[in-house]
Amino acid sequence: xxxxxxxxxxxxxxxxxxxxxxxxxxxxxxxxxxxxxxxxxxxxxxxxxxxxxxxxxxxxxxxxxxxxxxxxxxxxxxxxxxxxxxxxxxxxxxxxxxxxxxxxxxxxxxxxxxxxxxxxxxxxxxxxxxxxxxxxxxxxxxxxxxxxxxxxxxxxxxxxxxxxxxxxxxxxxxxxxxxxxxxxxxxxxxxxxxxxxxxxxxx
Numbered sequence: 231x232x233x234x235x236x237x238x239x240x241x242x243x244x245x246x247x248x249x250x251x252x253x254x255x256x257x258x259x260x261x262x263x264x265x266x267x268x269x270x271x272x273x274x275x276x277x278x279x280x281x282x283x284x285x286x287x288x289x290x291x292x293x294x295x296x297x298x299x300x301x302x303x304x305x306x307x308x309x310x311x312x313x314x315x316x317x318x319x320x321x322x323x324x325x326x327x328x329x330x331x332x333x334x335x336x337x338x339x340x341x342x343x344x345x346x347x348x349x350x351x352x353x354x355x356x357x358x359x360x361x362x363x364x365x366x367x368x369x370x371x372x373x374x375x376x377x378x379x380x381x382x383x384x385x386x387x388x389x390x391x392x393x394x395x396x397x398x399x400x401x402x403x404x405x406x407x408x409x410x411x412x413x414x415x416x417x418x419x420x421x422x423x424x425x426x427x428x429x430x431x432x433x
Contacts, residue, residue, distance in 0.1 A: 272407070273375070273376055273377055273399070273407040274375055274376055274399070274401055274405070274406070274407040275289070275372075275375035275376075276288065276289050276290075276375075277289050277368070277371065277372040277375070278364070278368060279336065279362040279363060279364040279368055279369070279372065280345055280362065280363055280364050281345070281360055281361065281362055282345050282346075282348040282349035282352060282360065282361035282362075282363070283345070283349065284345055287360075287362065289405055290405075292332045292334075293403065293404070293405060294403050295330060295331060295332040295403055296330050296331045296332070296400065296401070296402060296403060296408075296424065296427065296428060297331075297332050297333075297334060297399070297400065297401035298317060298320075298331055298332070298333040298334070298398050298399075298400055298411075298420075298424065299333075299334045299336060299376070299398065299399040299400075299401065300313050300314065300317065300333075300334070300335055300336070300397075300398045300399075300413060301336050301337075301338050301373055301376070301378045301380070301394060301395065301399075302314075302335065302336075302337070302338060302394060303337050303338050303339035303342070303343055303392055303394070304337070304339070304342070304343050304347055304348060304351040305339065305342060305391070305392075306391075306392070306394075307391070309394075309396045309413060309414075310335075310413075311354075312413065312414055313396065313398060313413030313414065314335060314352075314354075314355045314359060315355065315417075316413065316414070316415060316416060316417045316420055317333050317355070317356065317359060317398065317417070317420065318355045318356035318359065318417070319416070319417020319418070319420070319421075320417040320418075320420035320421040320424065321333065321356050321358055321421075322356075322417070323417055323418050323420075323421035323422075324421045324424060324425065327424070327425055327428060328358070330403075330428055331424060331428075332358075332360065333356070333358060333359045333360070334359070334360050334361075334362055335348070335352065335359055335360070335361045335362065336361075336362045336363075336369065336372060336373075337361070337362070337363045337369055338369060338373055338378070338380045338392055338394050339382070339392050340363050340364055340365060340366055340368070340369045341366065341388075342388060343361075343363050344363065345361075345363055348361035348362075348363055349361065376399055376407075378394060378395045379393070379394060379395040380392065380393070380394045380395070381393040381394070396412065396413040396414065397410040397411065397412060397413060398410065398411045398412075398413055398420070400423075400424065400427060402427075402431055408427055408431075409423075409427065411423050411424075
């Protein structure tokens, strides 16, 4: 092999390595859920949780509605209030179509997020958003079913943060995962995406 050919091979391998590293960093940073509409892997499933008003609810409770599910926690400093504000604005933007949508806020920190804590926290947002909590096993199970990234900080006290995915999951009235919407999408953009899904289910 000539020196020129060897140099070309080395440069090609280096570019491939850089491309692979970029893809890995991008996927790790954005933590996009592992399914899109075109894939066969399953996202979502059955759950049993406690609503902020004390009721026990399951996934069957909301059949017939489009679900907009956001996973977070009440001590979240920025991503959660941003997403919940955007969800509140989306409901206003939807107008009459909002009656077809049930927004849910499912905690990833049930140790601190009791039903009362959830109820008090959600007073700052649209009253149609239902807060759900439960045992650690219950909330871990539903987060796993939706493939939500959750990573609590290791600490001995109660003052800690929980790193988590920042996507709202859309589930159709039959209980099947439809798509995701970024939690930091503006309310008008969220409403537009939801309205399109409602008008053209399955597309």
